[in-house]
Amino acid sequence: MLDLKWIRENPDALDRALTNRGGEPLAAKLIELDKSRRAAITELQELQTKRNEASKKIGEKKRAGEDAEAEIAEVARLKSRLGELEEEEAKAGEALDELLAGIPNLPDADVPVGPDESANEEVRRWGEPKDYGFEPKQHFELGEALGGLDFETAGRIAGSRFTILRGPLARLHRALAQFMVNLHTEEHGYLEVIPPYLVRGETLYGTGQLPKFGEDLFRTTDDRWLIPTAEVPLTSLPAGQLLEEGEFPWRVTAWTPCFRSEAGAAGRDTRGMLRQHQFDKVELVSITLPEQSEEEHQRMTACAEKVLQLLELPYRTVVLSTGDMGFGARKTYDIEVWLPGQEAYREISSCSNCGDFQARRMNARYRPAEGGQPRFLHTLNGSGVAVGRALIAVMESYQQADGSIVVPEALRGYMGGLERISADA
Template sequence: MHDIRAIRENPAAFDAALARRGDDAMSSSLLELDEARRAKILAAETAQAEQNKAAKAIGAAKAKGDEAEFERLRAEVSAKKAEVAAMQAEAKELDAKLTDQLARIPNLPADDVPEGADEDDNVEVNRWGTPRELTFAPKEHFEIPAVAAAMDFETAVKTSGSRFVNLTKGVARIHRALAQFMLDTHVDKNGLTETQTPVLVRDEAMYGTDKLPKFGDDSYQTTNGWWLIPTSEVTLTYSVAGDILDEGELPRRMTAHTACFRSEAGSAGKDTSGMLRQHQFEKVEMVSVTHPDKSDDEQKRMLRCAEDLLEQLGIPYRTVVLCTGDMGFGARRTFDIEAWLPGQDTYREISSVSTTGDFQARRMNARFKPADGGKPQFVHTLNGSGLAVGRCLIAVLENGQNEDGTVTLPEVLAPYLGGKSILQLDGSLA
């Protein structure tokens, strides 16, 4: 959510920042609506004062026995009362209209975000690891014999339709091991607080984390009004909604492993093979709530937490900073980590780490009380995948594939797999 006062103070800067995202100027229409709203509020307050003045005069007229003046003033008060109510209703309607328009405008990019139109203009900032030189033609995850024996799309289609999968045998266990490994690392090494959150949330939680009103079609809503979370960013971030935290409580760092649900309304026909893009998937999420002065450093820390997981797993990756035209709606800066997938002969996104500044905090009124006793300020919120479990599974399987159709698994997973390190041709572990 944008601060209308900041737009009033520097409309040109607001429009320039939107232009970097490829959006049209909006300050003029917003300020016109804001002016009409403020004028109506002032008119209502003026009429209210006149009503109060006339109401006080009624008593004096009655004391003097001036019946005519008494009736005139009473009629005036009645008329002013109706006028005030009408003006207040109009002001409320204009306020709701302004709030709705502000809620549909994307966050402004940070000054250091590179300009660009789409993913082709993203800028690589880091690369780790060297892809294996294979002596055979690499397969995509679902084509690897050992994986195909334990990755069942047909049954999932029978029960749920396309873009669902049943994982069985060793593949199911590897998937579970990955999530456990991620959580343990975040809790024991990175200092995040583990949270088990609901996957059903109310409108307010989706709105406060910028998923509504603009992106309702990308999520699933139940018949009784709850929303299935697209990621636990929603539940973790919204946990501070309406709060005034002590500055000493910051940063608040959280992690959660949940099922996630996305309709993929804007992704028809993309990545339909295998389990790269599913309607239901699992993710280990990281969320930080920070002091505004610390949010940029916190984003770098979160990025390293995600990158370190891939390094422990031995998965080559590259990190890019998204350009202005490729950033998500609520982000002011985003780093994507892309894992190497030999079956596709390319890097694919496995984590996004974003800072939203105070964009979400304003929507959900999340603030902190400065240690020096100043007035409450909005916190900054950040979120990042640490990591997408299904996509990490794909990366592990493809990078560990062998010519005989088996898969060699990362050593770091051995404690979670009973010491086993090979996915065999029948889908079992050895």
């Protein structure tokens, strides 16, 4: 949610930012709606004062035995006009709120301008793709041959975009998640949280998923929603609260299932585990003071990168362009892991600084230590990392010519010492 006062003072900057994000200029429409609402409020207050004065005069005249018909008629007229103004103010306010709710966050000044992912800029690379000496297979070929990935049975049970994991591959998936949670809690200073997997609509509104992205979510019959990411409940921890400056930063992490309808992904990544309705992710969320958020963004991205470094998976980090960023982000780094089977880098983590955009929507504020008016907090979120995609990367990167998969050193303690997954394991 953007600050209306800032919009009134910076209409050109708003329109430029929206245009850079591929949207339409909206400043004039917002300002006009705001003017209408404010004018209705001002007239309401003036007429309420007049009505009160007229009502007082009626009482005085009646007590004095004088005729008060003119004042009674004036009160009736004012009452009718007040009703009209209340309706005008409500309609203008609803239209303004609806428009504001659909406006994305404004990009930072150093975010590359461009229409889509083609304008993303690479920041750094780590590791080099290896030469296997044979044609690497994709994860679904490896997993099906090992008997550890079963898409057919999952399809019969739940439909498309679901997977059943079995045996050592199921354990490898769990090992990856445990490894990530332990790393982030023991070495990176995050507090582990087990949040609700179902949330209310207002919670999704606060983090920016509603109303714009409702079709991408799963809704229950009692009007709750399955979380698309643990970002939603974790970021909402300070919602509606006024907290003390000295408490921050907060750093929390959670390993949860995530549920997405993938409504806009028809025909994309239909084979394998890359794009599922249900998947696991280890999420990182930071709640900070405004002056801390830029440094925290770099820190969070480094924490996610460390996962891939310890797993010895080559990756690159890119900063997303204005046309490729998520709705609530003002700046995003994507970490893309190398998948030998696809011969391509694919996203495995997005780390975003949302500034005060989400905090405004959920009214999360802090009281400055030096006094003064409460201020909005800043929120950041990132995958630390997507567990299923990490499994894909490990399977493809550690595959052998015979179709077996070597277990990375970092995970062997979670695998009971198992060093290799093969068809007879």
